[in-house]
Amino acid sequence: MPAWAWIVLGVVVVLLAAGIWTFNRLVSLRNRVDNGWAQIDVQLRRRYDLIPNLVESVKGYAAHERELFEHVTEARSRAIDASSVPDQVDAENVITRDLRQLLAVVENYPELKANENFLALQEELTGTESKIAYARQFYNDQVMRLNTLIGSFPSVLIAKAFGFGEREFFDIEDPIRGPAEVDFAG
Amino acid sequence: MAGAVLLLAAVGYVLGLLFATGPAGLVIAVGVAIVMSIGSYLYGDRLVLASARAREVAPTEEPRLHNIVEGLAIAAGSPKPRVYVIPERALNAFATGRDPEHSSIAVTQGLLESLSRVELEGVVGHELAHVVDRDILLGTVLATLVGAVVLISEFFMRTWWWGGIGGRRGSDSRGGGAGAIMFMVGFLFLVLAPIAGSLIRLAVSRQREYLADAQGALLTRYPPGLASALRKIQASAGIPMHAANNATAHLWMNQPSRVEGERMGSLERLFATHPPIEERIRRLEEM
Numbered sequence: 372m373p374a375w376a377w378i379v380l381g382v383v384v385v386l387l388a389a390g391i392w393t394f395n396r397l398v399s400l401r402n403r404v405d406n407g408w409a410q411i412d413v414q415l416r417r418r419y420d421l422i423p424n425l426v427e428s429v430k431g432y433a434a435h436e437r438e439l440f441e442h443v444t445e446a447r448s449r450a451i452d453a454s455s456v457p458d459q460v461d462a463e464n465v466i467t468r469d470l471r472q473l474l475a476v477v478e479n480y481p482e483l484k485a486n487e488n489f490l491a492l493q494e495e496l497t498g499t500e501s502k503i504a505y506a507r508q509f510y511n512d513q514v515m516r517l518n519t520l521i522g523s524f525p526s527v528l529i530a531k532a533f534g535f536g537e538r539e540f541f542d543i544e545d546p547i548r549g550p551a552e553v554d555f556a557g
Numbered sequence: 558m559a560g561a562v563l564l565l566a567a568v569g570y571v572l573g574l575l576f577a578t579g580p581a582g583l584v585i586a587v588g589v590a591i592v593m594s595i596g597s598y599l600y601g602d603r604l605v606l607a608s609a610r611a612r613e614v615a616p617t618e619e620p621r622l623h624n625i626v627e628g629l630a631i632a633a634g635s636p637k638p639r640v641y642v643i644p645e646r647a648l649n650a651f652a653t654g655r656d657p658e659h660s661s662i663a664v665t666q667g668l669l670e671s672l673s674r675v676e677l678e679g680v681v682g683h684e685l686a687h688v689v690d691r692d693i694l695l696g697t698v699l700a701t702l703v704g705a706v707v708l709i710s711e712f713f714m715r716t717w718w719w720g721g722i723g724g725r726r727g728s729d730s731r732g733g734g735a736g737a738i739m740f741m742v743g744f745l746f747l748v749l750a751p752i753a754g755s756l757i758r759l760a761v762s763r764q765r766e767y768l769a770d771a772q773g774a775l776l777t778r779y780p781p782g783l784a785s786a787l788r789k790i791q792a793s794a795g796i797p798m799h800a801a802n803n804a805t806a807h808l809w810m811n812q813p814s815r816v817e818g819e820r821m822g823s824l825e826r827l828f829a830t831h832p833p834i835e836e837r838i839r840r841l842e843e844m
Contacts, residue, residue, distance in 0.1 A: 403634060410631050491620065497674070498624025505632035508778065513634070 393520075393529045400517040404538050407510030411541065414503045415450070415463060421496050422447050422466070428492060429473070432483045436476055443469035460541060470500065507541045514538045597701035598694070602653040602661055605700055605805055609651070611641035611663040622669060625678050626662060629685050632776045638662045638688055642669065647796040648789060651808040652684040653697045660688045667796065672786055679783025680810060682773030690772070692765050700805045763832050770837055774844055784841040787811075791834045 372380075426440045443466060450462035474493065483489050518537045521530040529535075597604070616623040623640055630637040638654065641663035648668045654660030662684045664677075672680065687693050774780040790811050798813035806813060811834060 407634070414631075494620045494624065498620065498628065501678075502624070502628040502631055505628045505776075509632050509634050 389525075390529055393526045394533065397517070397520060397526070397530060397533070397535050400513060400520060401535065403513040404510065404517055407506065407513050410506040411503065411510055414499055414506050417499050418466065418470075418496075418503065419447055419451060421492070421499060422470075424492055425470075425473070425496060428486070428489050429477065429480075429483065432480045433476065436473070439469060439473055439476065443473065456539065467500070467503075470496065511540050514540055593702065594698070597698045598655055601697040601701045602655065602659065602693075605651075605653045605697055605808065606641060606661060606663060608805060609643050609663060611643045611661075613661075614640055614642050619669070621674065622664065622677070622681075625674070625681050626685075629678065629681050629776050633685055633689050635685075635689055636660075638685070642666055645798060647798040647813065648672070648793045648811075649798055649813055650680050650684055650810040651805075652687045652693050653808060654688065655694045655697065656691060657688055660693055662688070665798075667793070668790075671789055671793070675777075675779060675782035676786035676789065678777050679773060679779070679786045682776040683769050683783060683810065684773075685776060686769040686772035687765070690765075690769070692769065696808045700808060766832055766837065767840060770841060771844070774841060780841040780844040784838050787834055787838050787841070791838075794834075 422443060426444060429436070430440065446462050446465040446469060450459055450466060453459035453462055474496070477483055477489075477493070517535075520526050521535055521537050614622070619640065619642065622642075626640050627637050635657040638652065638657075638660040639662070641661055643649075643663055643665045645665040646667040647665055648671060650662070650664040650668055652660060652662045662681060664680065668677070668680065687696070770783060773783055777783070794811070798809075
């Protein structure tokens with residue numbers, strides 16, 4: 372074979388290897404995004420389960436917070452019935468805000484803070500809230516990496532050819548997150 | 558990792574040269590080194606956990622700790638490690654295992670009792686960073702191998718001392734002078750081996766601690782949490798850690814002290830497995 376043929380062959384091999392590498396990278400990122408979404412889903416479901424328990428156990432002690440209970444219960448059913456992702460995200464944000472407020476209100480009821488069952492429930496809820504936040508953080512990180520790869524050259528060529536689409540972020544309205552607002556004392 | 562295995566293999570090799578005759582002893586020594594390495598790969602975490610007297614706890618026993626570990630595992634996109642508690646008053650923690658699928662995080666009772674949720678998240682984030690980076694495999698294998706080097710060295714020193722192996726060599730007509738030189742070389746090597754082991758440990762562990770601090774903060778997105786935890790750990794540094802020893806020192810969150818009120822001298826600082834805690838706090842506060 373003449374020298375130019377070897378060079379062409381070399382270039383083809385390198386391009387092929389780069390293409391395969393990019394493709395595999397896209398697949399693994401897509402899987403991570405899907406996995407991240409599944410994690411969020413698991414934690415959101417856990418929260419749906421906890422809300423009725425919370426309302427039930429707090430109701431007896433804090434009767435005049437009824438409006439808050441109804442609000443969070445309503446947001447919960449809205450989130451469960453949501454047909455589109457933005458609707459669901461919207462309802463979840465309302466739940467997050469309501470629960471935060473509920474847990475803050477609870478501080479005014481010392482009898483509740485002395486109740487063993489309630490404390491366990493509060494830990495579960497705080498834990499679930501932070502797991503949701505962490506799951507969302509992981510999901511958004513992976514979406515960003517996937518979208519960056521899909522959006523940049525030359526990986527965009529591979530992404531287009533094999534139909535990899537960009538994903539949507541799970542947005543939160545207030546970006547100031549952190550375990551800080553949950554419970555400093557606990 | 559490879560360094561540690563090589564070190565052990567080299568110890569075995571030299572011991573084989575020194576004390577056994579012919580290739581049979583050599584093969585046995587290398588075989589022992591390989592078996593040791595595989596053993597510490599497979600069972601090192603159990604050994605380390607047992608040496609710290611750590612007890613696995615159920616989610617119902619320690620819901621807060623379990624929730625934090627699970628949350629941060631989600632944030633790191635890795636499986637949830639197993640959760641252990643060490644019945645000690647000192648504030649400390651470590652992670653062990655061979656990969657994220659087989660990992661454990663252990664914290665002391667004192668840590669659980671004196672840290673707030675955000676601080677505990679900071680500490681667990683740091684340990685989880687070690688898990689995700691696979692520092693735990695290195696650390697665990699090093700702990701068992703360095704332990705083994707020390708043990709083997711001592712074993713052979715004693716055997717030689719009591720004349721068991723040396724006696725047999727003595728029956729060789731060329732024995733005398735060569736035997737003495739062999740002894741000197743062997744003695745030197747056996748003294749140096751544990752030191753080499755510690756140096757390997759030091760080299761890997763100090764920079765790794767900064768990295769794990771940074772990555773832990775990346776997981777929690779809240780560097781002040783870990784900084785505040787480190788400050789509490791520093792304030793309680795005088796409380797002795799009974800379960801820690803030389804072979805496992807580098808695994809811990811902070812260098813364990815073994816005597817009540819122990820302070821680090823300048824020589825100890827040189828051989829410290831961990832960077833000074835003030836420096837770690839400073840770096841966290843700059844993030």
